[in-house]
Every structure is written in structure tokens, then in C-alpha cells.
Amino acid sequence: MAFPQRQAAIVGVYTTKQGKLPDRSSFSLQLEAIKGAVDDAGLTLADVDGLLPMSLTDHLAGTPAHQFWAEQLGERPLSLVELGGASGQLAKAAAAIAAGLTEVAVLFYGKAGQLVGPRGTVAPKDKAPRVPEWSFMQHGAYMTTWYALWARRYMHEFGVTSADLAEVAVFTRHHAVLNPDSVMGRKGEITVEDVLSSRYICEPLHLLDCSIDNDGGYAIVIASAEVARNCRHEPIWVLGGAEAYYTDFYGTINDPWFPEGGKSVRKATDRAFGLAGITRDDVDVAGMYDCFTITTIRNLEEMGFCKLGEGADFVREGHCRLGGRMPTNTDGGLLSNSHSGDPSGMHTIEVVRQLRGACGDRQVPDARIGVSLQQGWAVHGMGSVLVMARD
Amino acid sequence: MTYLKPLPDTSELNRPFWEGLRQHEFRVPRCADCGDWNWIPYPACRSCQSEHQVWTAVSGNAVVWSWSVVHRGPGAFNDEVPYTVVLAKLAEEPRSLIVTGNLVGIDPAEVTMGMPLTVVYEEVPEEDITLYRFAPVR
Ligand SMILES: [Zn+2]
Numbered sequence: 143m144a145f146p147q148r149q150a151a152i153v154g155v156y157t158t159k160q161g162k163l164p165d166r167s168s169f170s171l172q173l174e175a176i177k178g179a180v181d182d183a184g185l186t187l188a189d190v191d192g193l194l195p196m197s198l199t200d201h202l203a204g205t206p207a208h209q210f211w212a213e214q215l216g217e218r219p220l221s222l223v224e225l226g227g228a229s230g231q232l233a234k235a236a237a238a239i240a241a242g243l244t245e246v247a248v249l250f251y252g253k254a255g256q257l258v259g260p261r262g263t264v265a266p267k268d269k270a271p272r273v274p275e276w277s278f279m280q281h282g283a284y285m286t287t288w289y290a291l292w293a294r295r296y297m298h299e300f301g302v303t304s305a306d307l308a309e310v311a312v313f314t315r316h317h318a319v320l321n322p323d324s325v326m327g328r329k330g331e332i333t334v335e336d337v338l339s340s341r342y343i344c345e346p347l348h349l350l351d352c353s354i355d356n357d358g359g360y361a362i363v364i365a366s367a368e369v370a371r372n373c374r375h376e377p378i379w380v381l382g383g384a385e386a387y388y389t390d391f392y393g394t395i396n397d398p399w400f401p402e403g404g405k406s407v408r409k410a411t412d413r414a415f416g417l418a419g420i421t422r423d424d425v426d427v428a429g430m431y432d433c434f435t436i437t438t439i440r441n442l443e444e445m446g447f448c449k450l451g452e453g454a455d456f457v458r459e460g461h462c463r464l465g466g467r468m469p470t471n472t473d474g475g476l477l478s479n480s481h482s483g484d485p486s487g488m489h490t491i492e493v494v495r496q497l498r499g500a501c502g503d504r505q506v507p508d509a510r511i512g513v514s515l516q517q518g519w520a521v522h523g524m525g526s527v528l529v530m531a532r533d
Numbered sequence: 534m535t536y537l538k539p540l541p542d543t544s545e546l547n548r549p550f551w552e553g554l555r556q557h558e559f560r561v562p563r564c565a566d567c568g569d570w571n572w573i574p575y576p577a578c579r580s581c582q583s584e585h586q587v588w589t590a591v592s593g594n595a596v597v598w599s600w601s602v603v604h605r606g607p608g609a610f611n612d613e614v615p616y617t618v619v620l621a622k623l624a625e626e627p628r629s630l631i632v633t634g635n636l637v638g639i640d641p642a643e644v645t646m647g648m649p650l651t652v653v654y655e656e657v658p659e660e661d662i663t664l665y666r667f668a669p670v671r
Contacts, residue, residue: 263607265537270660271608272542276573279539280664281635282603282610283618290601291620291633298599298646345602389576393573395620395631524570 145233145417146240151370151377151425152232154363155461160328161325162482163254163357170198171252171359176215179248179361184374187215190363192222192238192247194231199251199485199521208267210517222247226385228362228486229516230526233383233414235364245366252359253483259355260284260343276393286352286434288392290344291519292399293436297346302439304346304456308337308433311350311477313463318474320504322359325356326478330359337435349436358482360491378494378530379522381511383416386410389519397520400450406441407444407517407525414513418529422447425468427496429489431517432475438462440521442470469506472496485517490528497532524532537609538655543662549588554663559593559652561625562586570625572632593652595621595667598631602641610636617641621650621667638668 158171176492180187193211195201201210208223222244224231231297236424256262263284273279278288284372296302315332332350370377386409389396396405415421422445430441439453447468448456456462462470473479473492480488493512495501512533517525543551553560562571564578565585577584598620606614617636636644637653649670656663 199666260605260607260611265609265611267537268535270536270538270540270657273539275541275544275547277539277541278618278633279607280541280612281618281633282616283601283633284607286605287601287603288616291599291618294601295599295620298584342602343605344604347601393633397626397631 145382147381147418148235148379149240150364151367151379152234152362152490153175153365153373153375154179154181154361154376155183155494156182156253156361157488157491158325158359160358160482161356162181166254166318166357168253168255171254171357172250173299175252175359175361176250177250179250179363182374182519183363183365185246185363185369188268189246189369190215190248191220192235192244193220194224194226194235194247194249195531196487197200197225199228202222203349221416227516227524227526228490229383229514229528230385230410230445232362232364232528233385233526236380236383239364239366246369247332247364248361249364249482249485249487250361251482254357256421257355258481258482258483258484261355268365282456285392286347287344288520289434289436290347291396294346295432296400296436296440297415300428302454304338304348305334305460307346307351307435307439308334309454309457310438311337312444313457314432314438314471314477314498317464317504319471320481321473324474324479325354325414327474339453346360347434347436353477356480356482360487362487362494373408378532381420381529381531382416383415383528384410384413384418385524387524388524391519399522400405402450403442404446405522406442407515407521408446410525411445411515412528414527414529420511420529425483425510425513427472427506427512428468428470428494428515429493429512430470430487431486432471433475433481435477437517438470441515441517444521444525445515445527449509464504464506472501472504472506483520489516493530497530534658536660539555539608540657540660540662546576550661551573553588553590554665557654558590559665560588560590562591589662591625591657594624595632595652596651597644597646597648597650599646600636600644615641618645619644619650619667635666637666637669
């Protein structure tokens with residue numbers, strides 16, 4: 143059984159303003175994004191018959207997402223509703239479109255007014271808060287701590303330094319400076335020294351090793367080949383995609399933690415590239431979930447663009463930077479463009495814009511094949527990959 | 534002083550673990566069928582899916598597998614920065630080897646990779662619960 147290549151295409155993308163948006167609600171960002179992406183495709187809401195809410199998208203309390211959005215978008219029956227994490231969700235949507243389950247589906251997310259980082263946790267006044275039984279929160283840990291913990295182990299095992307990690311923040315900020323819509327671009331370029339002298343959040347991770355924490359929304363429209371040919375923009379075809387799940391939610395460190403053969407991200411990448419019929423060398427532009435600098439280094443290894451322990455070398459050799467072999471996170475990524483809570487779809491949007499040739503100063507010349515990676519739970523726990531092509 | 538840091542919402546299923554902490558024992562589910570250890574506790578053995586697991590006390594001896602000094606803490610933890618969170622590798626090497634915990638009784642600057650640790654117990658005032666922490670072996 144082969145993946146239905148080029149039978150579905152991304153036809154619309156939209157990002158709301160990203161940043162501090164005190165006057166907006168999550169819902170209004172979601173709605174703006176849905177309308178914006180549908181309009182970008184040259185379609186109308188009446189054409190939409192599938193919905194792909196990101197897993198962390200909130201909706202009217204007490205009503206399942208399916209029913210809330212079906213009613214909100216015009217009291218019409220919808221053919222397909224699939225929650226997920228962007229890259230893999232779009233791969234499954236492409237397969238569903240090819241199988242006739244839906245014709246036009248919209249992936250969306252939006253969040254306002256709620257911080258994801260430690261500033262979002264307020265100390266109670268009178269009684270200790272309860273957390274799930276094995277939650278790392280009872281030990282004072284949170285996501286940054288968890289990434290910091292295995293980052294230190296990784297650095298110890300492979301001789302990687304804080305300056306190596308900082309190189310990721312530096313090239314990603316360079317891309318953000320070239321992206322007029324990025325949150326951090328206007329702050330200008332940074333150096334390795336800037337990263338190392340920024341304050342520690344959780345050692346060995348400094349402030350500038352961490353993604354930003356802002357509001358924002360986005361949406362992506364995927365449609366059948368027939369619909370895609372009549373849309374406003376050139377279709378960006380889905381060649382393949384896959385997802386993989388492995389560990390639980392920050393509860394366990396499996397042994398070995400850094401296996402040669404990789405974990406979820408490797409499995410999803412191998413499958414996606416196999417289905418798409420491409421090799422690592424075919425990738426012109428990549429978007430990879432980069433919640434911390436260490437994440438990009440491990441993504442590169444797990445996706446098989448370099449060997450285990452060589453991710454920092456790959457970055458230092460300039461392959462990820464615009465002008466390099468495989469420009470990565472050309473919008474500035476989660477580190478310097480936007481991290482709005484569940485931002486995995488942003489990487490796909492930037493790759494689509496690159497394949498459309500719509501990226502202005504940050505355009506990768508002649509980008510033809512692009513890849514987006516969503517990952518979670520420390521690069522090991524889950525991953526999903528989408529392979530896209532311009533023609 | 535009232536304890537305001539997060540506490541676990543304990544379940545009936547894992548009552549023997551929390552009861553163990555009260556008796557200053559760190560208990561890990563061990564599979565009665567294949568002998569494998571399972572941490573964090575899961576309802577069935579990850580190796581053979583047997584539901585016959587036995588809460589078995591470990592020695593409490595461990596080494597530092599990794600650690601992080603936290604400078605920006607969530608909620609009430611932020612009053613205690615800098616503090617140390619450790620991934621401790623238990624001597625028995627239960628799957629998944631590593632237990633997350635607070636490291637107490639040491640200056641964060643003195644923590645080293647592989648340093649010997651032991652489990653210590655902290656009774657939470659005004660709450661009927663004992664928590665585990667790690668401390669260096671002196
Ligand atoms: Zn077993």
C-alpha cells in the first residue's frame with residue numbers, strides 16, 4: 143500500500159499577529175485564523191467539511207470540539223474531525239482526502255492570555271495545589287527543567303558545550319531578523335556570548351536557550367487535488383507523512399535515552415521519507431519544533447540528517463542557516479518567531495511559504511521539497527513529519 | 534508554615550507507594566511473572582503486560598544521572614531558587630532507571646555527575662503525606 147502522493151495539497155495558510163495580545167481571546171484568534179487561511183486559499187467557509195483542531199485547542203467548555211465547531215461554523219454537518227499535532231495530523235488528513243472522507247479540511251490553533259512558562263503558575267495563598275500522582279511539578283520541575291536535565295546528560299555524554307547550544311539560538315534569531323512578522327526579530331541579531339550571558343532559567347539552559355512565550359493563532363487548509371488546482375495559490379503537495387508515539391508525559395527516562403537507532407522522531411521520519419520517496423539529501427528547507435536550543439540539535443540527529451552526537455557540528459558547519467545546505471526554521475522558530483502554546487503547525491506554515499517562494503528576504507532559492515517536524519516530550523516521546531513539494 | 538508547593542493527587546491503586554514513604558521505604562512495582570521493575574508505576578508490567586506486580590522496597594541508594602539548578606521556579610517553588618532537581622539512577626536499576634526528585638542538603642554548585650545519593654523522606658506539615666527527596670551520601 144503506497145501513500146497517496148500528490149492527491150492532497152496545502153492550499154491556504156494564515157498566521158494572526160503573534161506576541162502579547164491582551165485584547166484578544168483564544169477563540170477570536172482561532173476564528174480569525176480559520177477565516178484567514180480559507181481566504182488565502184480562495185475558498186469560503188462553506189467549502190470546508192473537515193476540521194483539524196490542534197490537540198491543545200480549547201473550545202466551549204462542556205461541548206466536544208467536534209460539535210462546537212460544526213455548529214459555530216454554520217450549523218453544517220462536517221465529514222471529518224481529527225485532533226492532533228500538525229505534521230502527522232496533516233498526513234492523516236491527506237490520506238483521508240484521498241480516501242474520500244473529506245475534501246477541504248482546516249487545521250487551526252489560537253491562544254491568548256495564558257502563559258505556558260513558569261510565570262503562568264501562580265503560588266496559592268492557603269493550600270498546596272494538587273498535581274497528578276507522578277507529576278514532576280511536585281519536585282519543582284517543569285518543561286524547561288526536564289529539557290535541561292537531559293540536555294546536561296547529553297552534553298556530558300557527547301562533549302557538547304553551552305556555546306554549541308547557543309549557536310542554535312544565534313542562527314534562529316538571524317532568521318527572525320529577516321522575518322518582519324517575528325516577535326523577536328526587531329531585537330536584532332544575537333551572539334553566542336549574548337546567549338551565554340543571559341540569565342539561567344534551569345541550568346544548563348539560559349533564557350536565550352528557551353523558546354518565547356506569547357499569544358497567537360494560525361491555520362492551514364488542506365484540500366483534494368481537484369479543489370487545489372482551482373485555488374488562489376499554487377498547490378503545495380503532500381508527498382508523505384507519518385507519526386510515532388513512545389513515552390509518557392515527562393514521567394520516565396527510558397534506557398538507553400540516546401540510542402543510535404533513535405526513538406519516535408526517527409521512526410516517524412523514516413516512515414514519512416519512505417512513503418514520500420525522498421532521501422535526506424532531497425530536503426531543501428526544514429521546519430523543526432525547536433522549544434529549546436538542545437531540541438534542534440537532537441531533532442537533526444533523530445531525523446537522521448547527521449549521526450548521534452553530531453547535531454552541534456551540523457549546526458556549527460552552517461547547514462541550518464540561510465545559505466546553508468538545509469535552511470531550518472527560517473521564520474525564526476519557536477526560539478525567536480513565536481511560541482503560542484501549541485505552535486507545531488507554524489513550522490509547516492513557514493515551509494509552505496518557502497515552497498511558494500513567498501518569503502522575501504529569507505527566501506530559500508528554488509526551494510522545491512520541504513519537511514516539517516512536530517515533536518513532543520523531549521524529542522523521544524512523540525514525533526510527526528510531513529513531506530511537501532512545490533510541483 | 535503551610536506547605537504551598539504542588540502535592541500529588543494520590544490514587545488507591547498506588548496507595549502502597551505512599552504508605553511506603555510514611556514508613557521510610559521507597560517501593561517500586563516489580564513484576565511477579567518476569568521479574569522486571571517498573572518506574573514510574575504503571576498498572577501492568579511494561580515487559581510482559583502482567584498485572585501481577587509486587588510493591589518491593591529498594592535500597593534507596595542512587596547516583597546522579599543528571600541534574601539542573603533551577604533559577605526560575607513555578608509557583609511557590611520560586612521562593613526557593615536556586616534549588617536542584619535531580620534525575621537519580623537507583624542502584625536496583627528499575628525500569629526506567631531514573632527517578633525525578635528534589636536534591637536537598639547540598640549547595641547546588643557542588644553537585645557532580647555520578648555523585649552517590651540516598652532517598653530521604655519529608656513529612657509535609659498539616660498534610661497527611663510524606664514526600665521523597667534525594668540527598669548526598671555523607
Ligand atoms: Zn513482567
